[in-house]
Amino acid sequence: MLKFFYFFISIFSIILIVFRSHFVLGSILIFSRWILVFILLLGILFYKKRKSKKVFIPIIFTFILLLTDWAFDKYHTAQTFAFLESTKTQTLKVMTFNLYFRNKDPNVCINTILEYAPDLVFCQEITPDLKNVLDKNLIKKYPFYKVLALKGTHGVGVYSKYQLSNEYFLNNRNGLPFAHMVTINHPTKKIQTVNMHLASPAVAFAEPKNFVQLFKKNEQQRSQQWAKIEKELAKHDSTSPKIIIGDLNTLTYEPLYRNILSNTVDAYSAVGQWPGLTFPNTHKLPFKTARLDYILLQGNIAPIKAEVPQKSSSDHFAVYAELEI
Numbered sequence: 001m002l003k004f005f006y007f008f009i010s011i012f013s014i015i016l017i018v019f020r021s022h023f024v025l026g027s028i029l030i031f032s033r034w035i036l037v038f039i040l041l042l043g044i045l046f047y048k049k050r051k052s053k054k055v056f057i058p059i060i061f062t063f064i065l066l067l068t069d070w071a072f073d074k075y076h077t078a079q080t081f082a083f084l085e086s087t088k089t090q091t092l093k094v095m096t097f098n099l100y101f102r103n104k105d106p107n108v109c110i111n112t113i114l115e116y117a118p119d120l121v122f123c124q125e126i127t128p129d130l131k132n133v134l135d136k137n138l139i140k141k142y143p144f145y146k147v148l149a150l151k152g153t154h155g156v157g158v159y160s161k162y163q164l165s166n167e168y169f170l171n172n173r174n175g176l177p178f179a180h181m182v183t184i185n186h187p188t189k190k191i192q193t194v195n196m197h198l199a200s201p202a203v204a205f206a207e208p209k210n211f212v213q214l215f216k217k218n219e220q221q222r223s224q225q226w227a228k229i230e231k232e233l234a235k236h237d238s239t240s241p242k243i244i245i246g247d248l249n250t251l252t253y254e255p256l257y258r259n260i261l262s263n264t265v266d267a268y269s270a271v272g273q274w275p276g277l278t279f280p281n282t283h284k285l286p287f288k289t290a291r292l293d294y295i296l297l298q299g300n301i302a303p304i305k306a307e308v309p310q311k312s313s314s315d316h317f318a319v320y321a322e323l324e325i
Helices: 002-018 025-050 053-075 107-116 128-138 202-206 208-233 255-260 267-271
Strands: 091-098 120-124 144-148 156-160 163-171 177-185 190-197 242-247 293-298 302-307 319-324
Touching: 002 025, 002 053, 025 053, 025 255, 091 107, 091 190, 091 242, 091 293, 107 128, 120 190, 120 242, 128 144, 128 156, 144 163, 144 177, 156 163, 156 177, 156 190, 163 208, 177 208, 190 208, 202 208, 208 242, 208 255, 267 293, 267 302, 267 319, 293 302, 293 319
Parallel strands: 091 120, 190 242
Antiparallel strands: 091 319, 120 156, 144 156, 163 177, 177 190, 242 293, 302 319
């Protein structure tokens, strides 16, 4: 019986690796890779004692294949930029906050922003009412801002202590923004930023019977949106600092996240404490289950510190980071 079980695990692992970019199978591979490695390791030890070469060889082959796949991912992950010790650097503090368009007590979020006092605040789901609250409480400390307030979930904006320029949007097929492009005119250099809110998979979770079909469609939308963001970023010098920030609506074990890490650094993964979950904030669950909000970096910029503030009236928690520029 165990022989058939380990043969199944080996074949299953190989299938996952072959289809590592599939939106479902790739997610299973990333999520369960170390579980499969552990099971196969037990199989190697078990069959080594039994001297059963027919099963031992395919198990150790699959074990090595899984480790190689993991090493391949690590090799193709962007590395944090390393400043020379002699280089004069400055610290830039940033925060991303999906405020939730139905937020009934936005002052809780405002207080979190004011407590952490970032230099740049990137927000998603800014409605006209939320904009009024933000303007009232933030403009004195953040005199430079670019905000597009919309009903529903597509409003977006940035509040800054530094001058802003070159604002434009990337829109979805309905003409609504999924990315807000703004240049930060820091005293030492220009920093290109992208405030993201990629397509939400909420519809898929709302219809369990059609989940796979709807989630596949959503994953394709997010992948296409990320490809458009990458195309815009490629217009800038590869060494210039870039901050790609916001609500990716993408889990860390999805193939899309793995692909994103091939040319960006996840600030929280680099310097934050695991697991860094940001969603959901609800009385229906006593704990968070997912990480959807990110601060990603490209070019001559490096993370120093990152954390998830624990006070929020949104369905998301904020992400805060201190960066070296």
